[in-house]
Amino acid sequence: MFIPAVLIYVALLVVPVIYAFYYSFTEYNGFPTRVPEFVGLDNYRTIFGSTDMTDTMVITAVVAVVGAVLVNLAALGLALLLQRTNRFNTFGRVVMFYPHVLSALVVGFLWQAVLGPQGVVNTMLEKVGTDSLPFLSDPDWALWSMILVIVWSLFGVQLILYLAGLQAVPADLLEAARIDGAGRWRTFRAVTWPSLASTVTVAVITSGISLLKTYDVVVSLTGGGPAGSTKTLAYSILAVSFPQRNIGVASAQAVVLILAAAVLAITVLVLRKRAEDDAESIG
Amino acid sequence: MNKTTSTAATVRVAFICLVSLGMLVPMYILVINTFKSQQEILANPFSLNPGTATFQYLADAWTNPDFSILKGYGITLALVLCVNAIAMAVCAPAAYALARTPKPVFRLLLFFFIAGMFIPTQVILVPVIFVLRAIGLMGTLPGLILFMTATTIPFTLFVFFGYIRVLPRSLDEAAAIDGAGKYHTLWRIILPLMRPIIATVFILNSLSVWNDFASPQMILGPGSGIYTVTTGVYAAVGQYSTDYTKVFPTLLLAVIPILVIFIVMQRHIMSGLAAGAVKG
Numbered sequence: 001m002f003i004p005a006v007l008i009y010v011a012l013l014v015v016p017v018i019y020a021f022y023y024s025f026t027e028y029n030g031f032p033t034r035v036p037e038f039v040g041l042d043n044y045r046t047i048f049g050s051t052d053m054t055d056t057m058v059i060t061a062v063v064a065v066v067g068a069v070l071v072n073l074a075a076l077g078l079a080l081l082l083q084r085t086n087r088f089n090t091f092g093r094v095v096m097f098y099p100h101v102l103s104a105l106v107v108g109f110l111w112q113a114v115l116g117p118q119g120v121v122n123t124m125l126e127k128v129g130t131d132s133l134p135f136l137s138d139p140d141w142a143l144w145s146m147i148l149v150i151v152w153s154l155f156g157v158q159l160i161l162y163l164a165g166l167q168a169v170p171a172d173l174l175e176a177a178r179i180d181g182a183g184r185w186r187t188f189r190a191v192t193w194p195s196l197a198s199t200v201t202v203a204v205i206t207s208g209i210s211l212l213k214t215y216d217v218v219v220s221l222t223g224g225g226p227a228g229s230t231k232t233l234a235y236s237i238l239a240v241s242f243p244q245r246n247i248g249v250a251s252a253q254a255v256v257l258i259l260a261a262a263v264l265a266i267t268v269l270v271l272r273k274r275a276e277d278d279a280e281s282i283g
Numbered sequence: 284m285n286k287t288t289s290t291a292a293t294v295r296v297a298f299i300c301l302v303s304l305g306m307l308v309p310m311y312i313l314v315i316n317t318f319k320s321q322q323e324i325l326a327n328p329f330s331l332n333p334g335t336a337t338f339q340y341l342a343d344a345w346t347n348p349d350f351s352i353l354k355g356y357g358i359t360l361a362l363v364l365c366v367n368a369i370a371m372a373v374c375a376p377a378a379y380a381l382a383r384t385p386k387p388v389f390r391l392l393l394f395f396f397i398a399g400m401f402i403p404t405q406v407i408l409v410p411v412i413f414v415l416r417a418i419g420l421m422g423t424l425p426g427l428i429l430f431m432t433a434t435t436i437p438f439t440l441f442v443f444f445g446y447i448r449v450l451p452r453s454l455d456e457a458a459a460i461d462g463a464g465k466y467h468t469l470w471r472i473i474l475p476l477m478r479p480i481i482a483t484v485f486i487l488n489s490l491s492v493w494n495d496f497a498s499p500q501m502i503l504g505p506g507s508g509i510y511t512v513t514t515g516v517y518a519a520v521g522q523y524s525t526d527y528t529k530v531f532p533t534l535l536l537a538v539i540p541i542l543v544i545f546i547v548m549q550r551h552i553m554s555g556l557a558a559g560a561v562k563g
Contacts, residue, residue: 001465002377002392005436008369011418012411012433013399019410032416078302081295088296094549095303098310101545101552102538103494105513109520110309113316113530120312120328152306157556164557205401213403216496219517234405238497242409254406265401 017258023251030247043252052228053236057256060233063147064211064264070151071207072200075158080188082159083166093163097156104153108220111149112136139229142222146230150217154210158203165199166192194275201272208264212257233257313538316531317341324527344532347519352536355515362424362499362511363489366431370439370488371481373432378443379469383455393444399437405497412501422507427499434498435488446480447473483555486548493541512537 024043026036047053078096082089099107114120115135122132135145169192177187215234218224224231224239231240233253241250316324318336345352377396381389411430412421420426450473458468474481496513503509510518516537523529545552 001380001469005373005377005396005440006392008373008429008433009396009399009436012414012430013402013404013407013436016407016410016414017402019413020407023410030413078299081299088299092299092303093553095306097549097553098542098545099306101490101494101541103496103513105494105496105517106534106537109516109524109530109534110313112524113527113534114309114312116524118325118525120316123325123328160553160556209401209403213405215405216513219496220521234403234497237406238408238501242501247409250409254409257403257406261401261403 020251020254020258023247024255026248028247029245031245036248039248043248046249047252047256053253055228056231056233056236056253059143059229059231060212060214060257061260062143063150063214063232064208064260067147067150067154067211067214068204068208070147071155071158071211072203074151074155075203076162076196076200078155079159079162079166080192082163093159096159099153100156102153104216105220107149107153108217108222111145111152112221115145115149136222137226139227142226142229146217146221149221150211150214153217154207158207161199161203161206162196165196168199169195197272197275201268205265205268208268209261212261212264313531313535316527317535319528321526321528324531340528341532341535344519344529344536347533350510350515350519350533352512352515352533355510355512355537356540358424358509359493359511359513362428362431363492365428366435366492367485367488369428369432370435371484374436374439374443375474375477376466376469378440378447379465379473381440382444382447383452393441396437396440399434400441404434408497408501415502421502422504424503424509427502430502431492431495431498435491439484439488442480442484443477446477450476480558482551483558486552486555490541490552 023036025038025040027039027042028034028036047057078092082092082096102110112119116122117132117134117137119135121135125132134141136142173191173195174187177191182190213234214232215238218230218232218235219239222230224235233256237250237253237257241247241253312328315331316328317340318331318338320335320337320340323332323335381393415421415426415430418426420429454472454476455468458472463471494513495511496517499511499514500517503511503514505518516533519533520530
């Protein structure tokens with residue numbers, strides 16, 4: 001009963017991953033007439049040896065780590081504020097979630113029109129007589145602008161996850177904490193946070209992995225620039241190495257990203273397991 | 284006591300209003316600037332003068348000779364429906380078989396599928412191109428549909444598995460006694476019970492397929508003449524990113540259908556997301 005699922009899944013997801021590993025050890029320009037030539041670790045030496053590509057990896061890591069921290073802090077904070085179900089809060093949840101239904105490409109173009117050199121914000125700044133700000137034209141600013149745009153568009157999903165998680169926090173424990181005279185912060189630390197463990201795991205893994213593959217926003221918001229300051233690994237693979245017919249390098253970059261995602265997922269799962277074991281030994 | 288709670292409540296409400304405003308301002312800018320000329324946008328990006336507002340630019344974007352948005356809607360919708368249909372048709376039996384057979388081999392198979400959720404699908408597009416070329420589907424809609432289906436299988440299967448596992452086995456046994464085969468039981472007994480989870484999966488998979496840009500961009504390519512809403516927007520807006528009379532109307536047309544669907548279905552979309560993710 002699972003043969004059709006296995007067929008599609010293996011042919012178009014597992015085989016490509018295997019191919020990525022294989023091509024990453026070859027030199028290949030992608031032409032059907034040419035056979036990939038085995039070159040060992042050369043492609044990995046290339047990507048870890050060139051500052052351009054190590055910068056790309058650092059930028060990807062910064063986007064993933066800083067982005068995931070900001071997304072989850074914003075989502076958890078707002079989930080605690082919007083926890084009670086009433087009209088006002090329901091409206092707030094909808095407003096904070098809606099960017100998720102827009103495609104990341106559109107989000108990037110929209111924010112480019114807002115933050116660009118001739119964009120809405122700079123027009124307004126000039127009107128009030130202030131200098132314009134280099135949101136997307138200065139290398140340092142551009143990376144942070146991009147991260148904030150991604151956080152803007154992404155945290156709504158995690159907000160919904162945390163809201164669902166908060167509903168599962170045992171009411172009698174919260175009540176007991178209140179009777180014991182625990183303050184808000186104590187209650188959060190001792191009751192809410194441990195009960196949220198599995199939600200936090202899911203939210204961190206899903207946001208981390210979607211941030212690792214950041215591509216659409218780069219295309220539409222900054223095009224990787226200025227001076228490569230927002231060039232992520234996914235952008236480098238699809239918009240630089242592949243068009244240059246560097247299949248080997250593109251594949252080695254893909255392998256690095258796949259391994260990073262695996263390490264991220266395994267780390268979070270192990271940490272969660274340990275936290276659960278600790279919680280059990282206390283309780 | 285009462286006074287401090289009411290101050291805290293006021294601060295909370297004010298803060299949420301402020302955040303909501305930050306979330307809505309870009310959309311407000313998008314909507315009002317759709318009806319204005321370039322000079323007006325540059326002079327007054329935050330206000331709309333009803334006297335000079337015009338539907339001209341929206342009409343121009345709709346009839347753009349390089350990118351027919353209507354065709355983009357059609358292709359994207361077809362993509363959404365096909366991917367959902369195939370993903371569910373292959374995942375429901377697989378999840379059913381996995382959920383009902385407690386053998387270690389099947390446990391391993393489930394892990395094998397779930398591992399796919401951790402693969403950043405956009406970055407394996409390069410090898411996917413070679414696979415599709417080998418089977419003759421590169422640059423075609425069926426090729427794109429198959430790849431997108433493959434990327435939705437891990438999540439679909441995982442969520443279906445979790446749902447079927449909690450359905451009582453006595454249902455299957457009763458059907459078996461009545462002489463129903465496996466497929467018959469799945470079709471007549473299990474699937475009707477799965478309606479809520481099917482709705483959830485449909486909504487979430489549709490959102491990700493509708494919004495995907497990298498896969499159609501790489502697999503269809505510019506030469507195929509087939510474009511989705513996202514690749515069409517890229518072609519229409521990418522090179523004219525400073526001509527706001529093209530940017531804003533095109534972006535508005537791209538987001539209207541999905542925003543309308545979201546506003547109508549927001550409760551189901553948001554509760555579906557929560558249910559789908561937390562089940563694990």
